[in-house]
Amino acid sequence: QLQLQESGPGLVKPSETLSLTCTVSGGSISSSSYYWGWIRQPPGKGLEWIGSIYYSGSTYYNPSLKSRVTISVDTSKNQFSLKLSSVTAADTAVYYCRLAARLPPFPFDYWGQGTLVTVSS
Amino acid sequence: EIVLTQSPGTLSLSPGERATLSCRASQSVSSSYLAWYQQKPGQAPRLLIYGASSRATGIPDRFSGSGSGTDFTLTISRLEPEDFAVYYCQQYGSSPPVYTFGQGTKLEIK
Numbered sequence: 711q712l713q714l715q716e717s718g719p720g721l722v723k724p725s726e727t728l729s730l731t732c733t734v735s736g737g738s739i740s741s742s743s744y745y746w747g748w749i750r751q752p753p754g755k756g757l758e759w760i761g762s763i764y765y766s767g768s769t770y771y772n773p774s775l776k777s778r779v780t781i782s783v784d785t786s787k788n789q790f791s792l793k794l795s796s797v798t799a800a801d802t803a804v805y806y807c808r809l810a811a812r813l814p815p816f817p818f819d820y821w822g823q824g825t826l827v828t829v830s831s
Numbered sequence: 832e833i834v835l836t837q838s839p840g841t842l843s844l845s846p847g848e849r850a851t852l853s854c855r856a857s858q859s860v861s862s863s864y865l866a867w868y869q870q871k872p873g874q875a876p877r878l879l880i881y882g883a884s885s886r887a888t889g890i891p892d893r894f895s896g897s898g899s900g901t902d903f904t905l906t907i908s909r910l911e912p913e914d915f916a917v918y919y920c921q922q923y924g925s926s927p928p929v930y931t932f933g934q935g936t937k938l939e940i941k
């Protein structure tokens with residue numbers, strides 16, 4: 711059973727870059743059967759997909775965040791990461807990492823417990 | 832961009848009752864690309880249904896999904912106390928591969 715854990719600063723200043731890492735345990739993430747991604751949830755609101763990265767190295771981002779987001783993966787460390795630049799208070803949210811089946815109908819996924827990131831000076 | 836609209840926003844029911852949650856897409860969605868999630872306070876979402884109608888591993892058979900095209904439904908046949916939560920539908924758009932969530936339906940105890 712794979713387990714995911716997000717880590718990173720819980721407080722980021724406006725205009726700075728938010729950086730989070732997702733560490734996976736219980737198995738190797740190095741498989742073309744998976745993709746890895748990030749989703750966020752502002753306090754009291756719904757889920758917003760941020761982006762995904764595939765085994766091939768291809769990345770896809772939410773068009774509303776595309777100019778500020780970078781997702782990368784380090785299979786040797788069983789980790790993948792999120793960077794979101796030029797943050798504002800609107801980026802305050804619980805950030806979840808997700809590892810999921812790559813091919814339809816996407817029969818499984820694993821989520822981290824989430825980490826709250828607050829953007830404030 | 833496909834928009835998912837869930838209804839109702841809040842559903843108030845009693846344990847033992849049947850719950851019917853709707854997810855409507857602004858364009859036709861392949862059934863293979865439609866999923867339902869359950870989220871309880873302070874927890875990550877949990878995959879309930881994938882491919883519009885297949886239950887994920889470990890999901891009780893009181894949960895069922897149906898629908899096609901633009902209209903999808905999550906049904907909980909007999910509500911248990913632990914089923915009161917927020918439910919989200921999610922669709923995958925293949926070109927480019929992006930994901931979209933509905934705004935959620937809160938299922939609360941009446």
